[in-house]
Amino acid sequence: MNNNLSKTPLDSVIRLSQRLAGGVFLASSILLFSSCAAQNTTETTPASPATSSNASPTASPAAQKDIRVSLAFLFQSLDAPLIVAIKKGYFTAEGLNVTYERGTGNVAAISNLGTGQFDIAFSDIYNTLEFNDKNAQERIIAVAVPFNKAPFSILTLKKSGINSPTDLAGKKIGAPAGDGPRKLWPLFATEIGVDPESVEWVTMEPKLRETFLVQGQVEAISGFSTSAMPSILKAGVKADEVNIFYYNDFGLDFYGNAILTKASFAQENPEAVKGFVKAYLKGLQDTIKDPEAALDMVMAADDSKLMDREAEKVRLQIALEKLMITPEAESLGLGAVNSERLGKSITQTVEGFKLATKFKVEDVFDPSFLPAKEERAMPAAADRKPLK
DSSP, X not given: OOSOTTTSOOHHHHHHHHHHTTOOOOGGGOOOOTTOOOOOOOOOOOSSOOOOTTSOOOOOGGGOEEEEEEOSSSOOGGGHHHHHHHHTTHHHHTTEEEEEEOOSOHHHHHHHHHTTSOSEEEEOHHHHHHHHHHOGGGOEEEEEBOOSSOOEEEEEEGGGTOOSGGGGTTOEEEEOTTOHHHHTHHHHHHHHTOOGGGSEEEEOOXXXXXXXXXXXXXXXXXXXXXXXXXXXXHTTOOGGGEEEEEGGGGTOOOXXXXXXXXXXXXXXXXXXXXXXXXXXXXXXXXXXXXXXXXXXXXXXXXXXXXXXXXXXXXXXXXXXXXXXXXXXXXXXXXXXXXXXXXXXXXXHHHHHTTOSSOOOHHHHBOXXXXXXXXXXXXXOGGGOOOOO
């Protein structure tokens, strides 16, 4: 597995970038995150999802519990495990009728979960800490962490001469005001030995972030690699012309998006939460084993028919190879965390966000909703098909 796309580009990403080169730079392909604004279109699942031949026996419709889910952002290929679990009847088998709506960023997903608009949300643990610090009575917890690593990153074009994070000193970095990696920059800068005040931040609308980079108006951008790379490739830049500095590789070993719910909802509906996690992780296993089939399901579920398959393929490839399939996930099983690692990142977040509450791991992550380790094992390498 490649540990740095900027040093050893994924073959699949290079092939896709060649096909994408010269294409229209569509703002709609950009996957935003954190509190960035977005359109208010809604995606919902069918009331009676299709069931595959290998799905478990389904519960009777009368016994099903409705579960409202908020995606982190726009419906895209990173939601493949959810779609696979719906289409194959895994949620139905657990007595759940799952519907979902697109989100408008990680912060908004957490806020909407906290106010009771949704029962489950996909977002990150670290913005959850900030929410819990201000809303202790509406505490939100993570019950599984499908993304073993975070896509937090700084991206540059190699022609800028920025070949390591320390080269960022004195440069212009572009990002929306509420960008998560931008908020974490002081911590990242400290880790790499750079004065946090030595860079100039240029604020722009989210849809202009990659455009500013490609046009040379800024020398770097912060954001999610899974958001930025598809858009950069669409602008005609090749994958091996981009440097990606993942925060995880430079001292901020953060986890990616988790399955979140309110602590009160989990306490009142423990079997529903367990069933959701079990079904989702089964969908994740299927996605890892056959990502091409999973992507087919995502594209079929796109009612807008505006999704770009090649861009979504790049996004899913990056997620699988960099964020999901990791040595830790191989060892612990899908959805689990290393308490020491999570604890360190929580401490860093408390310091970086200047939170009043000194959170511990057990304050925000509850592993009791995970299925047995053997049920959520990482599929063996020999069983994983490539994403062509």
